[in-house]
Amino acid sequence: MAATDDFSPVVILVLLRLHGGCLEQSEEPRLIDLTWTMEERMNMYPTHAEYRFTIVYRGELAPGYPESYLESNNLFMSEHTGTHLDAPAHFVPGAWRLDEIPLGHLTGPGVVVDVRDKIGNNSDYAITQQDLQDWERQYGRIPDDSILLLRTGWGEWFWEQGPQAFLGTDTEDVNLVHFPGLHPEGAQWLVDNRNAPLVHRILLPNNVLILENVAHLDKMPPTGSTVYAMPIKIGQGSGAPVRVFAIVDGRTSTAGLSTPNWAAMLSTLLILQLAVM
């Protein structure tokens, strides 16, 4: 069959959704999107390129024929744009690049540590050992292979207010960048008590992945979800934009594939690794 339209061939996957999906209709389980929409002028770390969205075509190819309507756009971006993943190779020579990360490392039980009340509007706040221990006292030990989300409030309050509010500066001076992070004392506690190396340059050599700018944590329960953080598969990438989502079903399991006993999970060795910064 000869191609007569502008899309590429062979394996085509069709999502059957003429009527409303049952997921939206049911109360539970439910899907939660944890991803910011990519758009020009979104907050970028000063050293990275600005995201560019270019309209290639938007209109009728044959004027007067609505069936000839076409939209197509081009994108230019840093790999480290919006809600995105850092691959170990971002900071470690010879470590996994984006396309080398096993799929199973991109999903796990979601753990949301809410530190908003402690941070308030202090952009220099550093999350402490006490903050992490407070969470564990309330919800139990953080499960192995978790996806740990630090809910600072910064995203929900400031993401849409631009870089001055979100990053502390709209200039390219990285010395002016301020945001809540992890205190060295909290980090040390994790190292001493949870066998956790810390901060990017120690995390990444151990193939611990880091996601940044996760959205809509206000919709997330502290536990009982499975989180998926799925990057586009950039060959040789040091990172990539991701679609992050959670399935909230009251279970705390690995990849939504099993329903382990919560108490049993609490007894598993915790290897907790955290990076804020």
Next chain:
Amino acid sequence: MAATDDFSPVVILVLLRLHGGCLEQSEEPRLIDLTWTMEERMNMYPTHAEYRFTIVYRGELAPGYPESYLESNNLFMSEHTGTHLDAPAHFVPGAWRLDEIPLGHLTGPGVVVDVRDKIGNNSDYAITQQDLQDWERQYGRIPDDSILLLRTGWGEWFWEQGPQAFLGTDTEDVNLVHFPGLHPEGAQWLVDNRNAPLVHRILLPNNVLILENVAHLDKMPPTGSTVYAMPIKIGQGSGAPVRVFAIVDGRTSTAGLSTPNWAAMLSTLLILQLAVM
């Protein structure tokens, strides 16, 4: 806390994977990556821009200090690159753009229709009503809200052999593009018997999404999986690169969230929509 490194702040998600993930170790359920790696010179439909991967930095920021190592890259691409999704707005004015697609429409039970034996090496083969009915006779009625994957063999045989093998041409002449597709008679059967409008310009107005260049279907069972096709969330996008993956667990369910009775599913109204071409 002041920023001292080149990544952006606030909510950081850490995947805890110091030791091997349990998903890879278990036989079932298992994760399958259905995504081609993005790289320069990959197959592109002739009218779309070539994908560009540009190294911004790869080396030690401070020579002699391995801890100063940094990799960072920029990307330029059409939205319709590699394994990607078409949003309804690609062909329909006022229809959903990429960022407007509800998350629940991006996942569903995976159905793999294997037509390789019938296609052979005929790049003009068109999938028939009979091919679809043959599948249903063997496996049962295609479930509602499925993600339907047409396994033509083209991807597994030709993707890595370049555009001449995969598309039929390495020129920009779209008239030379050939690949297997859906026959109008097969399409008509779907319309008449499965209430299915057909081909892109009819599918997309009904908010039926289309994925192209899905990879590694050789690893997929005909049924018993849940497929997730997760695009990066491009504001106003007409489409986007996706990470497509499946969880194979013997269940055929919506979003892996329930385990409906197979017979009950077969009795549900099938609204089958197919587009190849």
